[in-house]
Amino acid sequence: MTSNIKINLLIDKPKYTADLGDNNYRVFTPGESITEQKDFMRGHGTYVENGEIKSSVVGVVKKINKLISVIPMKSKYTGEIGDVVVGRVTEIQKKRWKIDTNSRLDSVLLISSINLPGGELRRRNAEDEQSMRKLLQEEDLLSAEVQNVFVDGSLSLHTRSLKYGKLSQGILVSVSPSLIKRRKTHFHNLPCGVSIIIGNNGYVWVSPTVNVELEGQGGFTQNLEAVSKTDREMIVRIKNCILALSSCYVMIYDTSIMLAYEESLKYEPKDLLNQDIMYEVGFNAKQRLLMVNQ
Amino acid sequence: MPFDQKRINGPESSLLYTQFIDNDNKFQGKNLYSKGKRVDGRERQEHRKHAFLLNTISKAKGSCYIENGNTKIICAVFELREIPRISKYSEKGQIYCDFKYAAFSRRMRKSNDENEEKLMSTNIRTALESTVCLHEFPNYQIDLYVMVLEDDGAVLATAINGSGLAFIDASIQCYGIITSTSASIINGEIFIDPTSEEERLKNDTNKSKSANLTLSSISSMDQIPQVFFHGLADLSLIKSAKEKILDTNKTHVLYFKKLLSNKIANVRA
Numbered sequence: 001m002t003s004n005i006k007i008n009l010l011i012d013k014p015k016y017t018a019d020l021g022d023n024n025y026r027v028f029t030p031g032e033s034i035t036e037q038k039d040f041m042r043g044h045g046t047y048v049e050n051g052e053i054k055s056s057v058v059g060v061v062k063k064i065n066k067l068i069s070v071i072p073m074k075s076k077y078t079g080e081i082g083d084v085v086v087g088r089v090t091e092i093q094k095k096r097w098k099i100d101t102n103s104r105l106d107s108v109l110l111i112s113s114i115n116l117p118g119g120e121l122r123r124r125n126a127e128d129e130q131s132m133r134k135l136l137q138e139e140d141l142l143s144a145e146v147q148n149v150f151v152d153g154s155l156s157l158h159t160r161s162l163k164y165g166k167l168s169q170g171i172l173v174s175v176s177p178s179l180i181k182r183r184k185t186h187f188h189n190l191p192c193g194v195s196i197i198i199g200n201n202g203y204v205w206v207s208p209t210v211n212v213e214l215e216g217q218g219g220f221t222q223n224l225e226a227v228s229k230t231d232r233e234m235i236v237r238i239k240n241c242i243l244a245l246s247s248c249y250v251m252i253y254d255t256s257i258m259l260a261y262e263e264s265l266k267y268e269p270k271d272l273l274n275q276d277i278m279y280e281v282g283f284n285a286k287q288r289l290l291m292v293n294q
Numbered sequence: 295m296p297f298d299q300k301r302i303n304g305p306e307s308s309l310l311y312t313q314f315i316d317n318d319n320k321f322q323g324k325n326l327y328s329k330g331k332r333v334d335g336r337e338r339q340e341h342r343k344h345a346f347l348l349n350t351i352s353k354a355k356g357s358c359y360i361e362n363g364n365t366k367i368i369c370a371v372f373e374l375r376e377i378p379r380i381s382k383y384s385e386k387g388q389i390y391c392d393f394k395y396a397a398f399s400r401r402m403r404k405s406n407d408e409n410e411e412k413l414m415s416t417n418i419r420t421a422l423e424s425t426v427c428l429h430e431f432p433n434y435q436i437d438l439y440v441m442v443l444e445d446d447g448a449v450l451a452t453a454i455n456g457s458g459l460a461f462i463d464a465s466i467q468c469y470g471i472i473t474s475t476s477a478s479i480i481n482g483e484i485f486i487d488p489t490s491e492e493e494r495l496k497n498d499t500n501k502s503k504s505a506n507l508t509l510s511s512i513s514s515m516d517q518i519p520q521v522f523f524h525g526l527a528d529l530s531l532i533k534s535a536k537e538k539i540l541d542t543n544k545t546h547v548l549y550f551k552k553l554l555s556n557k558i559a560n561v562r563a
Contacts, residue, residue, distance in 0.1 A: 027555035030462060031470025031514025045467065047427060054514060056427055056467035058554050072465035074356070104374075 006274065014275045028055035028070055035068065043069025077103045077177035077201035079155040083146045084186040086172065086199035087157070089136050095129055097136055099144070101201045102177060105154040109136075113147060113158035115165070117220050135220045141167040143197050143205065163187060167197075168222035170207025171239045175246040177202035181253040188254045192261065193231060194238050198252065206238050233269055237261065240272035241281065248282025250289065259292075260285040332485065332492070334363075341475070341487045341542055342448075346456065348463040348557070356464025360456035363489065364446035369456040371464040374434040387431040391419040393440045393453065400445045400490075414450060415440075417522050421454045421474065421510045424519035427467040436466065447489040448476040450508045450522055455546075462554065470514035471550050473543040477535045479527040480504040484535045486542060507532065509539045513547040 008014075028034060033052045042048055045057045046069060055061070057072040079085065079101070087099035090106055097109040111124050111132060136142065143164050144157035159165050177200065186198045189209050197205040208231040210223060227235075241260040245252055250260075263284045264272055271277055331337060342363035351357035354370040361367075377388055393415040395407060418440060426436075438460065440453050451474040458472035478488040480495050481504075488506070495504050505525030511518055518540075523532070 029471060029513075029551045029554050030468040031512065032551075033514075047467070047469065049469075049514070054469075056469065057465050058462055059465075074463070074465045 004270075008275070014279055026061065027058065028061060029058050030054075030056050034061060034070075040066050040068050043067045045070030045072060071178075073178075074176070075178060077101060078153065079103060079107070079146045079149055079201070081146055081149060083200040084143065084197070085146060085155070085157065085201045086141065086143050086167070086197055086203035086205050087201070088172075089138050089140045089142070092132055092136075092138065095124070097132070099142070099157060101155065101157075101199075102174070102203060103153070103155065103201060105152065107146075107155040107157050108150075109142075109144060109157045109159070113156070113160065114220075115160055115162075136166060141172060141205070143167060143199070166220050166222060167205055167207065168224060169227055170205055171235055173204045173206060173239050173242045175202050175204065175242065175252060179246055179249065179252050181251045183253055190238070190254070190258065190261075192234050192238070194234050196238065196254075196257065198254075204242055204252065206235050206242070208232075208235060237264060237269040237272070240264070240269055240278075241285075244272060244278040244281040245285060247275075247278050248286060250282055250286050255292070256285060256289055259288045263288070334489065338483060339486045339538060339542075341546075342489075344452075344455075346459055346553075348459060354460075354464075356460045356462070356466070358456045358459040358463055360452055360459065362446075362448055362452040362455075362487070364444055365448060365452050366443040367440060367449070367452050367456050368443060369438065369440045369453065369460040371457075371460045371466065372437040372439070374431055374436055377433060377435045380433075383433055385432050386428040387426075387433070388428070388435045389419050389422055389426065389438060390435055391415040391422070391438045391440065391457075393418060393442075395442045395445065398444075399442045414453065417450055417508075417520060418453055418457055421472060421520035422457055422461065424517065425458060425468050425470065425472045425512055426461060427469060430467050436461075445490055447491075447493050448487050448508075450474070451476040451487075451510075454508075454510050454520065459550070470512040471547055471554075472510055472512050472519065473546040473550065474508060474510035474520070475539045475542045475546070476506065476508045477539055478504050478506050479525070479531050479535055482528070482531065484531065484538060486538060505532070507535050507539065509536060509543070511540055511543045513551070 031054060033054050034046065035053055037048055037051050037053050040053060042053050045055060045059060046053050047056050053068055055070045057070055059070045059072040062069050062071050085101045087101040087107060089097050090100045091098035095111045098106040099109050101107045111128060114135070142159065144159045145164060146155050147158040148156040150156065180198060180200050180202060182200070189195045193209050195207050195209045208227050238257065238261060241257060241264050242252060245256055245260050250256055260281055263281045267277055272281065336342070344360065344362040346358055346360040348358055350359040350368065351370045355373050357370040359368045377384060393411050395411060397403070438457055440457060442449055454472060454474035461468055462471065476487060478485045478492055485492055493506060505523065505527035508522040509518060510520040
């Protein structure tokens with residue numbers, strides 16, 4: 001079987017230059033003075049010296065009323081209550097699961113925050129603790145909502161709704177959390193036969209659309225039926241579109257994913273992994289987004 | 295016979311070719327420096343061409359690959375973790391620096407490599423402790439790994455530049471951008487950014503080794519966080535070398551700032 005290998009010299013590497021945006025953000029580097037301290041409070045990414053507020057990271061200044069902070073390019077996900085997240089189980093502890101959600105500390109899913117299969121409502125007893133592994137094992141993927149944020153910044157999750165729970169078949173795409181747009185719903189059924197769950201933490205789950213809502217789907221049963229080839233191609237195409245959008249730093253939400261999908265139709269799914277084509281698809285999607293938003 | 299444990303030495307009766315090299319200040323028959331320019335065509339105060347690439351190691355929190363002439367260094371910063379083996383709560387964070395020469399980085403593998411690596415680690419750590427806002431992560435430690443892929447002079451200076459940029463790439467809060475330059479004092483003259491040949495030169499008069507000075511400065515402050523001096527030199531020469539280095543550092547800061555903000559501006563559009 002022959003495989004396709006593309007080797008580029010570093011000097012020939014396709015460069016992405018965004019010449020679209022007219023809004024040139026003023027970028028601050030560490031040590032640069034932002035303003036005098038007189039009426040302002042300093043937030044994250046700044047420090048005070050000689051009565052001036054100076055930036056301590058490379059980023060863009062965010063001014064909210066009297067609070068000045070600098071948002072760096074790379075940041076871990078900091079959760080807020082009500083966010084939808086997609087996570088992976090890393091550990092099983094006494095009465096709780098530890099979930100990796102692309103944040104600084106692992107998030108926590110308490111055994112009292114899940115729906116028991118069959119929809120029972122009862123106190124969790126010792127037997128439930130022993131059978132935690134039957135519900136969620138290490139390396140399992142799940143979707144959940146943030147219930148609470150602890151003092152140290154770690155999140156407490158819950159799956160108290162039928163739409164949350166263990167994820168069965170699909171692809172997980174990881175992008176930067178700063179590219180996820182906050183929307184009303186994060187669960188979308190795209191017209192091409194693919195469902196996506198856009199986690200606020202940067203993890204996006206792409207799976208085939210399940211037509212019939214199974215009964216008793218308390219969220220922990222997995223549907224492991226075979227997925228058809230057409231469905232699989234569609235899923236891979238959407239995944240590559242999301243990667244293309246992320247490489248061009250376009251905000252990721254259902255509209256942008258659909259526009260990128262339309263732009264990508266003239267290529268094979270595997271060609272979409274090519275750097276030049278990724279930039280082209282992302283760039284075109286961005287242009288169309290600007291037109292749509294105007 | 296100079297015998298290197300970590301290299302293949304050939305048959306017993308063989309001799310290393312380096313024994314026959316003329317160790318006077320000549321390289322390929324040319325004077326390593328003369329009244330005019332240096333061997334590579336530079337002026338005394340001219341710095342070599344340098345470039346850096348951020349985010350080269352995807353698994354690291356921040357990373358920087360930096361080239362200075364032929365010197366190539368890669369620095370990587372990893373995620374915060376609690377300071378191991380500590381009983382008391384520490385109000386300031388700590389930096390752990392691990393500096394290594396790659397086995398292929400130099401012509402001869404020196405016998406005191408390990409000590410030299412430890413010395414470099416300490417120097418880099420001192421430089422960065424003044425740059426990074428340590429009070430922002432109390433009781434935590436940041437790991438910094440530096441590896442020299444090729445050593446062609448000014449290794450400490452390039453490593454400090456690279457480490458500072460790696461921290462900036464990791465979005466760790468810093469008081470400013472740290473820049474560092476190296477200078478050699480040979481026969482009463484100051485050479486900025488020496489190559490490894492120039493670093494090994496000896497003074498003509500007393501055949502003592504030349505002096506080597508590496509100095510760092512932080513962009514926003516009038517502070518010198520780190521100094522490394524090795525050798526013998528006149529005090530007045532050291533002072534003027536210091537001035538020249540600080541000037542070079544200032545010009546480099548402007549260049550770094552421009553590149554860093556351009557990189558982000560492109561991304562945010």
